[in-house]
Structures are given as structure tokens and as C-alpha cells.
Amino acid sequence: MRLILAPMEGVMDHDMRDLLTGINTFDLCVTEFVRVTDTLLPNRVFYRTCPELLQGAKTSNGTPVRLQLLGSHPEYMALNAQRAVKLGSPGVDINFGCPSKTVNKNRGGAILLREPDQLFSIVRAVREAVPAELPVTAKIRLGYEDKSLFLENARAIEQAGASELAVHARTKAEGYRPPAHWEYIGKIRENLGIPVIANGEIWNHEDARRCMDASGCTDLMVGRPSLVTPNITTMIRESVRPMSWSSVLQLILQLSDRDRQNGKWQYHPSRLKQWLNYLRKAYPQAQNLFERIRSLRDADAIVEILCSDLARAAS
Ligand SMILES: Cc1cc2nc3c(=O)[nH]c(=O)nc-3n(C[C@H](O)[C@H](O)[C@H](O)COP(=O)(O)O)c2cc1C
Numbered sequence: 001m002r003l004i005l006a007p008m009e010g011v012m013d014h015d016m017r018d019l020l021t022g023i024n025t026f027d028l029c030v031t032e033f034v035r036v037t038d039t040l041l042p043n044r045v046f047y048r049t050c051p052e053l054l055q056g057a058k059t060s061n062g063t064p065v066r067l068q069l070l071g072s073h074p075e076y077m078a079l080n081a082q083r084a085v086k087l088g089s090p091g092v093d094i095n096f097g098c099p100s101k102t103v104n105k106n107r108g109g110a111i112l113l114r115e116p117d118q119l120f121s122i123v124r125a126v127r128e129a130v131p132a133e134l135p136v137t138a139k140i141r142l143g144y145e146d147k148s149l150f151l152e153n154a155r156a157i158e159q160a161g162a163s164e165l166a167v168h169a170r171t172k173a174e175g176y177r178p179p180a181h182w183e184y185i186g187k188i189r190e191n192l193g194i195p196v197i198a199n200g201e202i203w204n205h206e207d208a209r210r211c212m213d214a215s216g217c218t219d220l221m222v223g224r225p226s227l228v229t230p231n232i233t234t235m236i237r238e239s240v241r242p243m244s245w246s247s248v249l250q251l252i253l254q255l256s257d258r259d260r261q262n263g264k265w266q267y268h269p270s271r272l273k274q275w276l277n278y279l280r281k282a283y284p285q286a287q288n289l290f291e292r293i294r295s296l297r298d299a300d301a302i303v304e305i306l307c308s309d310l311a312r313a314a315s
Contacts, residue, residue, distance in 0.1 A: 001212075003233050004166070004197060005029040006223030007068050007095070007139070011274065014051045015258045019251055020226050021063040023243075024233035029065045030139070030166075030221075033095045035108065036071030040079045046087050057088045066137070070095040072107040072118065074125035081126040081136070091135035091163070092126060096153075099141075099172045110172035113144045116156040123160035135163035139199075142184050143171040154188045154196075166197040166221050176224075182214035189216050197221050203228070205239035227278035245285045246313035249306060256303050268299040285313070 005012065005020060007030040017029045031050045034041065047053055052065040059065060067089040071077045081092040096119060098109025112118050119138075127136045138157045142150045157165055167188055169180035180200030189196040199221035202208050208220055226232045229242040230251055252272065259268040273293065279286035289309060293302045 001208075001237065002027040002197075002219040003236060004219065004221040005063075005226060006199060006221045007032050007093070008223050008227075009033055009098075011227065012223070015255060015262070016227075017052075017063075017065065018059050018061075018258075019254055020230060020232075021059040022061050023231055023251070024226070025237070026063050026233060029059065029063055030093045031065060031067050033068045033070035033098065034080070034084075035103070036069050036073065036076050036080045037106070038073055038076055040076070040083060043083070043087060046084055046089075050089065053088045057090050064090050066091050066093050066135075068093040068095050068139070069126075070098060070103065070108050072112060072122065074121045077122050078125040078129035082129045085130050085134055091137060092130055093166075094123060094126060094136070094138045096157075097139050097141040097168050097172075099175065104172075110141050110144055113141060113149060113153055113172070116149060116152045119153055120156040120160045123157050123162050127161035136161065137164040137166065138162050139166040139168065141168050141170055141172055142181060143173075145171065145173050147171055147181075147184060150184055151188060151191060154192055158192050158194050162194060164195045164197060164219075165192065166199055169198065169200040169215075180211075182211045185211075185215035185217060195219055199223070202236070204235050205237075208236045224278060227275060228281045242282050244313075245283050246310060248279060248283065248286075249310040249313060253303070253306055253310065256299070256306065259299070265299050269293070269297055269302055272302060285309075 003026050005026045009032040034049050050067050057065050067084045084092050096112050103109040104111040130136050167185045169182050169185050178201055185198045196217055197219040198211050198215045198217040202211050202220055202222050203225045222232055231243040234240050276286050276290040280290055296302050
């Protein structure tokens, strides 16, 4: 089984990838998307989204990190893909699943799922620009408004030369509402020759087993579950329980240290609240902590509370 850490814009940045790959066994991470319009982006944009490029495109524990691009213009997608791999990304992933209104209005992300020909043109252009030994992969949803084109889209992406396809088993219209329709991933897998990666609502070992049964996939991608229960790959691979709350607190404090050192202290409160918002789905203690820090704006005051909670949890 391969487990891949999903791209999550605004959440799964370099620090989060580093923390999560440090306590899990992921085979690959995909970055947040780099938005491509009609320019060749400067190197700094790639380094900002993927600082791992400066360390061999790997997280600190050696997990490879692949850069994701989002855009609709084949030529500029190709040029930027070329730059991404030149800077060291082990291949390029293309985002055809983003539901954001702004992104879709500019003809990027999930809206392209209405145009299989355009998916083909983008993937083909990127494939031709990236050296053959490096993978060009894509990530889709099952459709935009409905699922009528799910297979046509997947086939177009394969025919254009994609190496792998990750499928988030919902349409754009379905948003993030459960369930994920894993059986559609199975239909895609049966019709394609390239590896298909199943994604959506894989929260634990039991879900992973059901998803693999329904889709026939052995490669899985997880996003939100890695923020709700940070030891997610061990939970999936070995059917263990979520890590203890005191271990989660220690992990949070590692993030605090990083943010303090990296000049991100002023954003730290909102980042912690964002993570607690995920964690509270699994940990009642996170809900309680969230309520106590909700109105606080000062990172130092919040970290003081975290430290005293940790002392209490560990005693
Ligand atoms: C806040 C947020 C940001 C996301 N950003 C991206 C992104 O940049 N690129 C992408 O392909 N998918 C993105 N996704 C979709 C996830 O990668 C994933 O497909 C989705 O969350 C379903 O998987 P999950 O149930 O494991 O979370 C994002 C999802 C969320 C919730």
C-alpha cells in the first residue's frame, strides 16, 4: 500500500508536511497548488510553496515532495512545469479538483472537468515539457455539477500521457459532504492502465479497507484525516488508535517553535485555531482548548496555555 499526503492549500505547508511526515510513513507529499496564469513564474514562487526544493525536494525525514500546478493554459502550464522540475521537483502534479469560486472563474481547477479536451491539452503539454523519466500526475474530482464525464475525463488524462491519477471521489457540487463515492474510483481503475490513487473520507484502518475493497486501489491519499488524527498512517497501516492528546500537544508545540523561529509568530494564533478546528473532531480536549483560546490574539499567551495543558496531560 502507498500512502500519499494530500495537497491542502492554506493548511498543508512545508512545516505541516515536515511535522506529519516526521511521525508517519508517507510515500509522497503533494504541495499546495502554485497558480499559473499567463507567465513563467519566478523561482521564488516555487521555493515559497515548496521550500523542500532547497533540500532535494524531500521533507526532513526524506519523504519526497512533488509540486502541484493549477491553471488552464497549456503553454504556460508546460513552461512552469519545466521550471518546477528544473528546480528539483520529482515530477509535477496538476490540480483539476479545486472548487474555489475565484479559481473556477479563471477557468482553473474543477471547472475544467467540464472540458475533457482541455484536460487532454494541458496534460499533454506538461507531459511533453517534463523529462520522460519524471512523473506527470493529475488530481481530479468525479465531475463539476455531475458525474457524467468522470470516465471521459480520466481517459483523456491517461491518453495525454499522465503517469498516475488521484481521484477525490466527489463532484465539485458535492463539496466535502460525505460519502465519498469510492465505487466510481473503481470504475476508473478498471478502465485505465495507469495507477489510480483513491482519495476522500479515509479516516482510519476500517475506512481504508472499505475504500480499497470498493475501488480496488492499493494507493491511497489522505488530507483532512492527517490533521484530525496526526498518526494517520500508523492508524491506517496497523489499525492503532489515535495518538494520545499529550503527544498531539507536543506536536502542536513543535509547530509553535517553528513559527517562532521562522518569523511567522503573528500568524501563529490563527494557524493553531485552524488546526484545533480539525483536531476537535477526534479530541474533546481540542474542543475545550479551542474555546479557551478562541478570543486570544497573542501567540505567547496561547503557548503558555498549551504548555500548562501539556504539563497537566502528562502528569
Ligand atoms: C482546506 C483544503 C485545501 C485543499 N487544497 C487542495 C489543493 O491545493 N490541491 C488539491 O489538489 N486538493 C486540495 N484539497 C483537496 C484535498 O487534497 C482532498 O482531495 C480532499 O480534502 C478530500 O480528501 P480527504 O477526505 O482525505 O481530506 C484541499 C482540501 C481542503 C479541505
